[in-house]
Amino acid sequence: MPDKDDIVKEALxxxxxxxxxxxxEKHLVKAVKMLDCVEKSISKKEENFKDWYxxxxxxxxxxxxxxxxxxxxxxxxxxxxxxxxxxxxxxxSKGADxxxxxxxxxxxxxxxxxxxxxxxxxxxxxxxxxxxxxMPNLDKTLGTFLAARMIALAGGLEDMAKKPASTIQMLGxxxxxxxxxxxxxxxxxxxILFEHEYVNQLPESERGKxxxxxxxxxxxxxxxxxxxxxxxxxxxxxxxxxxxEELAEV
Amino acid sequence: MxxxxxxxxxxxxxIYTKNAVPGQKVYGxxxxxxxxxxxxxxxxxxxKVGAAVQNGMDIELKPDMNVLYLGAASGTTVSHFSxxxxxxxxxxxxxxxxxxxxxxxxxxxxxxxxxxxGDARNPEEYNQYFDNYDYIFQDISQRxxxxxxxxxxxxxxxxxxxxxLSIKARSISDSRLPEEIFDEVKNxxxxxxxxxxEVELSPYEKDHLVIKVKS
Numbered sequence: 001m002p003d004k005d006d007i008v009k010e011a012l013x014x015x016x017x018x019x020x021x022x023x024x025e026k027h028l029v030k031a032v033k034m035l036d037c038v039e040k041s042i043s044k045k046e047e048n049f050k051d052w053y054x055x056x057x058x059x060x061x062x063x064x065x066x067x068x069x070x071x072x073x074x075x076x077x078x079x080x081x082x083x084x085x086x087x088x089x090x091x092x093s094k095g096a097d098x099x100x101x102x103x104x105x106x107x108x109x110x111x112x113x114x115x116x117x118x119x120x121x122x123x124x125x126x127x128x129x130x131x132x133x134x135m136p137n138l139d140k141t142l143g144t145f146l147a148a149r150m151i152a153l154a155g156g157l158e159d160m161a162k163k164p165a166s167t168i169q170m171l172g173x174x175x176x177x178x179x180x181x182x183x184x185x186x187x188x189x190x191x192i193l194f195e196h197e198y199v200n201q202l203p204e205s206e207r208g209k210x211x212x213x214x215x216x217x218x219x220x221x222x223x224x225x226x227x228x229x230x231x232x233x234x235x236x237x238x239x240x241x242x243x244x245e246e247l248a249e250v
Numbered sequence: 251m252x253x254x255x256x257x258x259x260x261x262x263x264x265i266y267t268k269n270a271v272p273g274q275k276v277y278g279x280x281x282x283x284x285x286x287x288x289x290x291x292x293x294x295x296x297x298k299v300g301a302a303v304q305n306g307m308d309i310e311l312k313p314d315m316n317v318l319y320l321g322a323a324s325g326t327t328v329s330h331f332s333x334x335x336x337x338x339x340x341x342x343x344x345x346x347x348x349x350x351x352x353x354x355x356x357x358x359x360x361x362x363x364x365x366x367x368g369d370a371r372n373p374e375e376y377n378q379y380f381d382n383y384d385y386i387f388q389d390i391s392q393r394x395x396x397x398x399x400x401x402x403x404x405x406x407x408x409x410x411x412x413x414x415l416s417i418k419a420r421s422i423s424d425s426r427l428p429e430e431i432f433d434e435v436k437n438x439x440x441x442x443x444x445x446x447x448e449v450e451l452s453p454y455e456k457d458h459l460v461i462k463v464k465s
Contacts (some may be wrong), residue, residue: 004339004362007379011341011364012357018348019354019369 025156028130032152035123042067042116049109054081056098056106059089071114078106136223140233141214141240146195150218151168153192161219162228168222169193170213193218206247213243256291256312257334259305265292265303267333270397271359287375290333294454298389298416307447308460310412311385314338316320316384318406320398321390322372324352325363331387332360341379343368343383358435359375370398373405373445382406386413391421398434400442403463419457428457437461 046067054061057080064070068108073083079098080090098106127148135157138147152172154160155245160168170177172191174213179185194200199210224230251266259266266282266289273329273403276282294300302407303309310318313336319382322328323440331340344350350367357363368375370390383406388399399415407413417435419428428460443463451458 007341008357008361008364011366011379012354015350015354015365015367065259139323 019061023128023156024134025151025158028127028134028148029152029156031123031130032128032148035120035127038116038120038123042113042120045109045113045116049106049113052109053078053106054095056095056102057090057093058095059093060086060117063089068117071110071117074107074110075114078103078110135222135225136231137224137233137236138218141217141221141236142196148190148193149195157222158226160220165212165215165219167216168209202244202247206250208248210244210247214240251287251288255303257309257336259289265294265300266290266294267330268334270336273360274287274355276372277324277326290330292330298455298458299327299329299387299414300329300330300415302416302449302460304454305449305451307449308347309414311335312338312378316380317341317385317387318380319343320386320388320402322350322353322365324349325356325365327387327389328353328363329356329360331412332356332363334392335362338362341366341376341383341460343370344365345369355454360449368403373402377405380406380442381449382408382411384408384411384437386411387416388414389416391418393422394422396438403443403465407465409465412462413443415463416463417450417459418455419459425463428459432459436461 044152050061050070055125056078059099060080060083061070064073077083080086080093080095083090128144131144131148134153135147138151141147142150147238150168150171151160152159154163154168170188170191171193172189173188176185180187190211193211193214196211196214198209200213202210217240221236224232251261253406254260254265256268259268261275261282261284269281269288269290273281275298276290277293279293282289284299292300292303292306299309311331311334312390313334315335317338319328319331319334319340319342322344323346326340328342341364342353343366344353345368347367349405350365353363353365357365359462364379366376366379369386371394386402386407388395388402388454390398392398395415395417403413417432419431422431422435436448438446439461444463445463447462449460451460
């Protein structure tokens with residue numbers, strides 16, 4: 001009969017070891033979720049900020065659309081008379097003057113947006129590096145960010161490698177799939193795979209075939225990335241392109 | 251406080267176990283001091299074994315048993331097992347590395363819990379601990395919960411051992427009647443073991459049945 005204290009000790013130690021193993025894919029899954037969240041936050045704030053700032057300087061907002069660009073210009077000051085190279089627009093502006101209090105708060109919002117945008121680009125760099133390094137096959141087959149998103153939906157690289165291609169094809173279309181299985185609605189042909197350039201550029205009738213094809217290649221790529229070092233990403237990509245050209249001709 | 255089963259106490263229609271680590275709560279339960287001992291309330295809504303005891307099942311867990319606990323999660327029920335098993339030990343198997351963190355924390359404070367990160371579908375994964383157990387309890391919400399239970403009982407249950415299976419009908423099928431699902435599971439189990447007792451967990455849990463088996 002083994003000693004109880006030994007068993008407790010052994011189990012605790014081995015479980016602690018397993019828990020502290022570095023699992024980079026888990027970080028990837030969380031990073032992708034965080035990226036989605038930051039992107040949503042930016043687009044909401046962007047809309048509201050532009051709206052608000054239009055009260056003061058509508059011409060500027062009409063002129064420049066890109067929020068990253070806007071935050072760069074407004075970083076030092078939000079007051080229209082203090083902006084360099086916008087003198088003409090500023091002097092003829094139809095917007096109302098703003099008080100110091102409004103300047104302060106708008107400046108704060110610009111800073112906030114700027115920091116969100118920095119976070120977003122950091123996250124994107126991080127995800128890109130991780131995907132390129134840890135899953136070269138998926139990276140080439142799907143493209144960096146689609147690969148990252150699909151890994152996040154599948155729950156990790158190994159989880160993805162263990163799934164059948166038909167499941168991969170449906171990732172992101174769960175709602176439509178179960179609606180279909182319950183007997184209402186058409187069967188979905190693709191979930192997030194729609195974001196793949198070879199899928200969304202085809203006519204609707206061909207997308208299902210393309211998505212099925214890519215899903216097959218994706219699973220192969222995931223298995224290679226998970227269990228071996230082989231690099232067949234280019235080959236998968238070429239095969240997908242051939243299939244795409246075939247389908248596009250019809 | 252009146253002892254209703256070994257290590258399990260009852261007072262005013264509520265059940266308790268004697269706290270092995272006085273002063274410490276595990277999942278937000280109440281602590282009660284009585285006759286110089288501290289008792290932890292066993293909340294039946296949070297624990298299927300608690301609900302089974304509350305509904306009148308004699309779980310036949312004795313303080314000197316070695317227990318294999320499948321689906322230990324963060325250790326809510328395991329903590330009460332740990333209270334009861336004054337001389338025994340509970341080996342808790344959990345698949346998810348997220349929830350097992352709570353169990354590890356619990357095991358650090360108590361000396362009779364062995365947390366194991368593993369898959370109950372492959373009983374070989376944890377064969378380095380004991381060759382067999384006096385008691386097996388399983389609470390796993392999976393479609394193949396009956397098969398998992400049988401696999402483990404075959405490999406680990408002692409000839410005179412007791413095993414408890416908590417069946418969640420809704421993880422087997424969403425549309426069929428719970429009674430039909432319970433019958434199906436019971437048929438599977440009784441082809442190899444004797445079902446000696448069963449109890450439904452309402453009102454604490456919906457569509458749950460706990461069965462007690464012996465070989």
